[in-house]
Amino acid sequence: MKLDTKQHRLSRRRFLKDCTLVVGAIQSSSVLAEIAHPSPMKAVVVGDSAMWGQGLRERQKFSRLSVQEIGQLLGREASIEVNLSHSGAAIRLGSPDCSPKCMRRQFADTYPTLFQSTHTKRRLNDFIENNVQDRAVLFGEIPSAFPTISYQIEKIDQTTGQSIELVLMNGGVNDIDFEDYLTPTEHRDNFIQYFDPLLEEYFYKRARSLIRQAREKFPVAVLIYTGYVSPFAPGHSDAQVRNLFEHLQGAADWKVYINKHPVKDTFKKVDQLVLEAQHRSQFGLTRSLYWLRKAIAEANADSRLRGPGILFVHPGFTEKNTVFEVDSLFHPYYKIPEIKDPSSKAIKA
Numbered sequence: 001m002k003l004d005t006k007q008h009r010l011s012r013r014r015f016l017k018d019c020t021l022v023v024g025a026i027q028s029s030s031v032l033a034e035i036a037h038p039s040p041m042k043a044v045v046v047g048d049s050a051m052w053g054q055g056l057r058e059r060q061k062f063s064r065l066s067v068q069e070i071g072q073l074l075g076r077e078a079s080i081e082v083n084l085s086h087s088g089a090a091i092r093l094g095s096p097d098c099s100p101k102c103m104r105r106q107f108a109d110t111y112p113t114l115f116q117s118t119h120t121k122r123r124l125n126d127f128i129e130n131n132v133q134d135r136a137v138l139f140g141e142i143p144s145a146f147p148t149i150s151y152q153i154e155k156i157d158q159t160t161g162q163s164i165e166l167v168l169m170n171g172g173v174n175d176i177d178f179e180d181y182l183t184p185t186e187h188r189d190n191f192i193q194y195f196d197p198l199l200e201e202y203f204y205k206r207a208r209s210l211i212r213q214a215r216e217k218f219p220v221a222v223l224i225y226t227g228y229v230s231p232f233a234p235g236h237s238d239a240q241v242r243n244l245f246e247h248l249q250g251a252a253d254w255k256v257y258i259n260k261h262p263v264k265d266t267f268k269k270v271d272q273l274v275l276e277a278q279h280r281s282q283f284g285l286t287r288s289l290y291w292l293r294k295a296i297a298e299a300n301a302d303s304r305l306r307g308p309g310i311l312f313v314h315p316g317f318t319e320k321n322t323v324f325e326v327d328s329l330f331h332p333y334y335k336i337p338e339i340k341d342p343s344s345k346a347i348k349a
Contacts (some may be wrong), residue, residue: 008023039076041070041077041166044221046090050142067166085152087144088141090149091172091174101128107136143174153214154217171210206297211296228288230285237324238271240324245270
C-alpha cells in the first residue's frame with residue numbers, strides 16, 4: 001500500500017526544520033563543542049505523545065529523524081540509545097483533584113492485569129505506596145500518565161546516562177487536565193484565576209525540576225526541550241470545532257449545560273463555547289511557552305545546570321496548522337466510515 005505523504009505527513013515537520021537550523025547554526029560554537037567529534041553519538045528520548053510521535057510510523061517520527069539529521073550536520077553516526085516516551089506521560093503526578101497516590105490507585109483499578117503475578121499484592125503495594133512504576137507500562141499509543149517523564153529519566157542507569165550526548169525531551173501538557181482546560185463550561189467564571197497558577201506549576205516549576213533531573217543523569221548531553229502547539233485558533237475551522245462540541249453534547253456535563261438554555265439559543269451558545277475554547281487553547285499555549293522559556297533561560301544561566309547547553313525549540317506551528325485545517329500538521333483525525341445501504345446493491349443486482 002502506497003503511503004499518502006500529504007495525509008500522513010510528519011506531524012512535527014516544522015520542529016525538525018527548526019531543530020536542524022539551530023544545530024546547524026551552533027554546531028561550531030561552544031554549546032556543541034563537546035560532541036563535535038567523529039565518534040558515534042548516543043541520544044535519549046523522554047516525554048509524552050509529541051516525543052513518542054502519536055499516530056506515526058517509526059520511520060516518520062521526528063525524534064528519529066531529528067537525531068539522524070543532527071548527526072549528519074555534525075558529520076557523525078547518531079542513534080537513539082533509549083526511548084521511553086509514550087502518549088499521555090506527565091512530568092510527575094498530582095493535581096488539585098487527585099493526589100499522586102489517588103492517581104496510582106485509579107490506574108491500578110483501570111489496568112489490574114498489569115499487576116497480576118505470584119507477587120500480585122506486593123507489586124500492587126509497591127506501585128500504590130512507593131511509586132514503583134515498572135509494571136505500569138502500556139503500549140506507547142495508549143494515553144497514560146505512567147511511567148511519568150521523571151520516572152523515565154530515573155529508570156535510565158547512571159552508566160548509560162554518562163555516555164549520552166543528546167537528549168530530546170518535553171513535558172507539562174499532561175500534568176494539567178487539558179480536556180477540562182479546553183472545555184469552556186469548566187471554571188468559566190474564574191478561568192484565569194484557577195488555571196494560570198496551574199500553568200506556572202506544570203510548565204515552570206515541574207519543567208525546571210525535570211531539567212535539573214536530566215542534567216544530573218546526562219552530565220555531558222545537550223538537552224533539547226521542545227515547546228507545545230495549540231490545537232485550536234480563534235476564527236479557524238469554526239464549523240468543525242462546532243461539530244465536535246455538538247457531538248460532545250451526548251456527554252453528561254454538556255447535557256446539563258445545554259438543558260439550562262432555551263432550545264432557540266442552543267446554536268448561539270455553542271458558537272460562543274467554540275470561541276471560548278479557541279481562546280482557552282491560545283492562552284494555554286502562550287503561557288506554557290512563557291514558563292518553559294523562563295525555566296530553560298534560568299537553567300542556562302546556572303553553571304551547574306547548563307553543561308554543554310540547554311536548547312528550547314519552538315515547533316513553529318501557526319493557526320493554519322491547527323486541527324481540522326487543510327494544512328494541519330497534527331496527525332490525521334479519524335472519521336466515521338460511510339455505511340452504505342445494503343439494499344442498494346440488491347436493487348442494482
